[in-house]
Amino acid sequence: MGARELTLIGAGLAGSLLAVLLSQRGWKVTVYERRGDPRIKGYESGRSINLALAERGRHALRAAGVEDAVMRQAVMMRGRMIHGLDGSLQLQRYGRDDSEVIWSVHRADLNITLLEAAERAGATIHFHRRLHTVDFDAGYARLIDDRDDQPHDIRFATLIGSDGAGSALRAEMVRKAGFGERTEFLDHSYKELTIPPTADGGFRIEANALHIWPRGRYMCIALPNDEGTFTVTLFLPNQAAPGSGDPCFASVRSGAEVRALFERDFADALPLIPDLERDWEQHPPGLLGTLYLDRWHLDGRAVLLGDAAHAMVPFHGQGMNCAFEDCVALADAMDAHVGLKDAFAAFEARRKPNAAAIQAMALENYVEMRDRVDDPDFLLQRELELALQQRHPNRFVPHYTMVTFMRTPYAVALERSEIQRAILVAATRGRRDLEGLDWEALARTVHEQLPVLEGAG
Known part of the structure; x- marks a missing residue:
């Protein structure tokens, strides 16, 4: 194996994007995918929640040179369309106007776009290759073609796991070195x-919205x-x-x-x-679950990213965006460090706290979507949130704005959101509207508790 050769396990969204980014940097990238080529076979249905593309994801697509191709397939969603039990409709905008929106993309179409970009960039992709076992010390791995149960043995220098929440590479890394793996499943599931x-x-129905029928x-x-x-x-x-x-x-x-x-x-x-x-x-x-690991890499021999490292529930629409952000961060870390061991350690140190933050926010957003979007207290707090954003645009930045329309680190967004939520709850407690609020006192509180946020305003 050459010093600039990498083996990726998983040719889904993160694996395909990472293959583009690393191939562009001169790495010889080989990708193995357990499923068939979706361009030939067709895409598995019934198990893939549609994806919400936000600024973090778009930034990664721009870095790979594929944003325009993806956006041609995307549908704008300007807010949540709430369907009441009585048939009533209410649009709750995500941002202030149509400059702050998210985009619905179909998983299969996006995957095909990224696969084709990876191959154009020079990556080699092998389908029908399911990772079976890995000998990290000898640098050998066995893959199985499930069509005929035939084994295919490969030699590798470094493995990168982009093979999703059920990662086979993660299972082998855990078998080798522990990693403290634990998954906390929701007591809810879904059907498509x-x-x-x-x-x-x-x-x-209205095309430019994410429709929600909240029922407790x-x-x-x-x-x-x-x-x-x-x-x-x-x-x-x-x-x-x-x-x-x-x-x-x-x-x-x-x-x-x-x-x-x-x-x-x-x-x-x-x-x-x-x-x-x-x-x-x-x-x-x-199933819906949150995956936690104590660490994501095995010195310079293997590293995990995306759902393979930190699967989350889908209720903030950030799983793909977070994984794409991982891809850029890993490529950057490999640029900045001579040895892969140091690069993987730096990548993990940078991304792990942020992954934990968005995992927590995704769980919290489920409760908001199903229980709170039609709650009067929530709606009043949202009204005040927008008012404070208008008055203090560099300090009071709504939670959704930081997570979705900016690239504020998730951990920073979570910390500021908790402070802002406390301000909103205290200011609206017992109120039906914002009339008579002490705006000067609120301004003092905002300035005392919230420093200026870089990139806001």
């Missing part, structure tokens, strides 16, 4: 459904795709809380039972999903 386009190829301990969401469809995801508890009467995966098993649920709780969505029963019965439920 589809809203088809109209007869003339248009959208059946469960919810339904829908994200637009550029071909006029919506990817719909229903989140339910695995088991209902005692005495709650909530629907759950244990009680909603058949197509008839899910139809009854939609008739009761998502009546305005039901006519939009003609294949509800079929999708429900054919698509297996997906």
